[in-house]
Amino acid sequence: MEYYVLQDFLTFTKGTVYLLMGAGLVAFVIWWNFLFSREPENHKNVK
Amino acid sequence: MNTTEYKWITPFNIIAGIILAFGVVATVMRFGFGLSAVTNLDDNNPWGIWISFDLLCGVALAAGGYVTTSAIYLFGYKKYQAAVRPALLTAFLGYAFVVVALHFDVGRPWRLPYPLFVSQGPTSVLFEIGLCVFLYLTVLFIEFTPAAFEWLGMKKARNIVHKATIALTIMGVVLSTMHQSSLGALYLIVPSKVHPLWYSDYLPVFFFVSSTVAGLSMVIFEGSISHKFIHEKMSDEYLGIHDTFVFSFARAASFVLLAYFVIKVIGVAADNNWHYLATGYGSWFLVEMLGFVLLPCMLYGIAAREKNMALAKWTSLLAVLGIVVNRFNVSLVAFNYKLDSADRYFPSFWEIVVSVFVVTLLILTFRWISRRMAIFSEHPDFQGDH
Numbered sequence: 001m002e003y004y005v006l007q008d009f010l011t012f013t014k015g016t017v018y019l020l021m022g023a024g025l026v027a028f029v030i031w032w033n034f035l036f037s038r039e040p041e042n043h044k045n046v047k
Numbered sequence: 048m049n050t051t052e053y054k055w056i057t058p059f060n061i062i063a064g065i066i067l068a069f070g071v072v073a074t075v076m077r078f079g080f081g082l083s084a085v086t087n088l089d090d091n092n093p094w095g096i097w098i099s100f101d102l103l104c105g106v107a108l109a110a111g112g113y114v115t116t117s118a119i120y121l122f123g124y125k126k127y128q129a130a131v132r133p134a135l136l137t138a139f140l141g142y143a144f145v146v147v148a149l150h151f152d153v154g155r156p157w158r159l160p161y162p163l164f165v166s167q168g169p170t171s172v173l174f175e176i177g178l179c180v181f182l183y184l185t186v187l188f189i190e191f192t193p194a195a196f197e198w199l200g201m202k203k204a205r206n207i208v209h210k211a212t213i214a215l216t217i218m219g220v221v222l223s224t225m226h227q228s229s230l231g232a233l234y235l236i237v238p239s240k241v242h243p244l245w246y247s248d249y250l251p252v253f254f255f256v257s258s259t260v261a262g263l264s265m266v267i268f269e270g271s272i273s274h275k276f277i278h279e280k281m282s283d284e285y286l287g288i289h290d291t292f293v294f295s296f297a298r299a300a301s302f303v304l305l306a307y308f309v310i311k312v313i314g315v316a317a318d319n320n321w322h323y324l325a326t327g328y329g330s331w332f333l334v335e336m337l338g339f340v341l342l343p344c345m346l347y348g349i350a351a352r353e354k355n356m357a358l359a360k361w362t363s364l365l366a367v368l369g370i371v372v373n374r375f376n377v378s379l380v381a382f383n384y385k386l387d388s389a390d391r392y393f394p395s396f397w398e399i400v401v402s403v404f405v406v407t408l409l410i411l412t413f414r415w416i417s418r419r420m421a422i423f424s425e426h427p428d429f430q431g432d433h
Contacts, residue, residue: 009319016316024309031305031348035298038352 063407070404073397077151085397091383092392094152100402101148103230103374105141106180107254108367110262111269112138112187113216113223118299120216127292129285132194132422133273134266136413139187142180144409151401172232179226183219190215197426198419205429228255234377242381244323244332247314250377256307257370263300264343264366267293271360277417282424294351297359300366301347308340328381335376339369 003009077085088095115134118124150156163181168174189208196205231254238246247253270289274281315321323329343366350359383391417423 013317013319016319017313020309020313020316024306024313027305027309028302031302035301035348035351 063411066400066403066407069400070407073400073404074151076397077401078154082154085395085401087392087395087398089392091386091390094378095392096379096394096398096402097148097152099375099378100371101152101405102145103378104371105145105148106227106230107258107261107370107374108265109138109141109145110223110227110258111266112141112190112262113219114259114262115266116190116216117220120213121220124295127288127295129282129288129423129425130266130270130292132191133270133417135187135190136194136416136422137265137269139184139191140409140412140416142184142187144405144412145180146184147408148402148405151405172229172236176226176229176233179222179229183222183226186215186218186222190219194416194420194422197421197429202428223258224255227258228252230254231377234382237382240383240385241377242323242328242384243318243320244315244328245377245381247318249310249314249317252310253307253314256303256310257373259303260300260307260366261370263296263303264363264370267296267300267359267363268367271363273417273423277414277423280418280423284425285423290354290356293356293359294354297347297362298351300363301344301351304340304344304347304366308336308344311336311340328384331376331380335369335372339365339372343369 003012073085082088086095086097111134115127115131119127119131146159150159153159162168162174162177189211192208193205196202196208228251231250231252234241234246234250235248270293274289315324324333343362346358346362346365349355350362379392421429
């Protein structure tokens with residue numbers, strides 16, 4: 001994709017970054033559940 | 048310890064002795080005849096593996112100190128208290144030998160205090176790193192002194208330092224956050240020299256987040272090595288928490304690695320560097336991202352979930368290697384990537400000898416201290432006093 005002005009470049013890259021951030025947030029929740037799904041309840045607490 | 052029973056002639060001691068002998072020769076050559084006698088450094092490549100490995104990797108891998116103390120004293124995981132001292136000792140020796148290694152690069156050791164006390168450069172990132180390393184090394188030394196005071200029988204001094212634990216921990220976290228990220232910020236000054244896949248405005252963030260992974264992984268790795276070679280010095284309390292401690296750290300490392308992977312991808316997207324992925328450097332970048340970030344992330348997660356100790360330990364080695372690969376990539380492989388191959392840097396034999404020499408000194412000092420002081424156990428006079 002070619003860009004002629006900075007605004008085009010920023011619109012495209014910022015848009016991609018926002019989509020990746022959203023995907024990342026979803027991935028964090030899924031991965032957190034994966035990591036803790038086999039932990040007994042009393043081990044989930046800090047103390 | 049009964050010294051009469053100690054075996055001096057062991058394979059480890061023989062190899063360590065040979066390395067030390069080579070190291071002494073390299074030290075004499077370096078300080079007697081200058082950098083050109085022992086290094087391949089030149090005007091294009093003024094920083095070699097003594098910076099890439101000894102400093103960048105050394106500081107990152109010593110992050111176990113602030114990671115462990117903050118987890119236990121600030122985030123409340125007090126049940127893992129027995130793991131603090133091994134982590135602190137590793138961090139203290141790690142930073143101390145970073146400074147030792149820095150002498151080989153900088154030279155004229157008697158002028159080491161100059162940048163801090165004589166001629167400061169407060170607008171320089173390097174000044175901030177030097178200041179933070181100086182202060183953090185002092186903090187680590189003070190945090191470590193209770194073990195030494197217990198060994199020396201100085202109860203009053205030990206108790207005074209012990210009361211400052213929380214303050215020292217907070218200082219450690221603040222100083223680590225600053226200089227771990229600043230090591231990445233060093234490379235912001237050379238956007239045209241670092242390959243775009245490794246250069247990013249977010250380099251300080253990358254370095255700080257990856258240092259957390261390095262700290263968590265190094266604590267697991269160092270614990271597994273110590274488990275094998277100084278098992279007899281470990282208390283029941285340490286052995287009792289060891290497995291759950293490793294799985295907790297593996298879980299944390301897995302989560303942070305996922306965050307690191309996501310922000311690295313965001314770094315590529317923010318500068319629209321996708322097209323570089325189809326090049327040779329892109330292939331190597333993908334090896335780093337998939338093989339040394341995403342793979343250990345998955346393996347740590349599986350190890351913590353399935354309670355697989357062997358997998359957690361091997362993954363810690365992979366993650367540590369990943370940090371080393373990343374620091375080498377930023378400071379050597381992807382650095383000066385536009386130069387002709389004839390002008391590229393490759394370390395000399397003696398540079399490698401010095402790096403191995405410094406690591407060997409660190410291991411020997413760690414072994415000497417951990418065999419004498421209460422590192423993997425509680426001192427009998429201070430049982431349960433945390």
